[in-house]
Amino acid sequence: MSEPRFLEYGAKWTALLYGPLFALAGYLAELATGATHAVAWVLVGLGLAAITAPWVHARRRFLTVRVTDTELWQGRESLPLTDIAETRDVGTPAGARVLGGGWSTPRKYDELPLRLTDGTVVLAWAKDTEALRAALERS
Numbered sequence: 001m002s003e004p005r006f007l008e009y010g011a012k013w014t015a016l017l018y019g020p021l022f023a024l025a026g027y028l029a030e031l032a033t034g035a036t037h038a039v040a041w042v043l044v045g046l047g048l049a050a051i052t053a054p055w056v057h058a059r060r061r062f063l064t065v066r067v068t069d070t071e072l073w074q075g076r077e078s079l080p081l082t083d084i085a086e087t088r089d090v091g092t093p094a095g096a097r098v099l100g101g102g103w104s105t106p107r108k109y110d111e112l113p114l115r116l117t118d119g120t121v122v123l124a125w126a127k128d129t130e131a132l133r134a135a136l137e138r139s
Contacts, residue, residue, distance in 0.1 A: 096122060
């Protein structure tokens with residue numbers, strides 16, 4: 001598989017570090033005051049990392065946007081680039097289908113209307129729609 005033209009992950013695995021870092025800050029605060037509960041803070045850090053892992057996995061699976069030389073991937077749905085006719089000045093009709101299988105564009109993502117070769121309009125989405133558009137327009 002070739003290098004992607006555009007790749008935007010739904011989440012990064014570094015988010016797993018937030019819980020242990022919070023636990024470390026709590027331990028250091030306790031250390032400054034006297035009595036410490038090291039085992040409890042280790043358990044807190046591990047617990048927070050454990051509940052963050054499924055969240056990161058789900059966001060990476062359903063909110064990753066990737067453009068390769070042949071396809072646009074939105075979450076788990078792919079669209080061949082040959083099916084895209086226009087990326088600029090495409091209006092968004094009511095009821096346009098959102099790529100990726102959702103009912104609406106994911107929160108904190110901008111939408112990019114695409115006209116397909118059959119005349120229908122679908123909504124692609126990304127945090128950086130201009131970079132997505134540029135990747136789709138590259139031949």
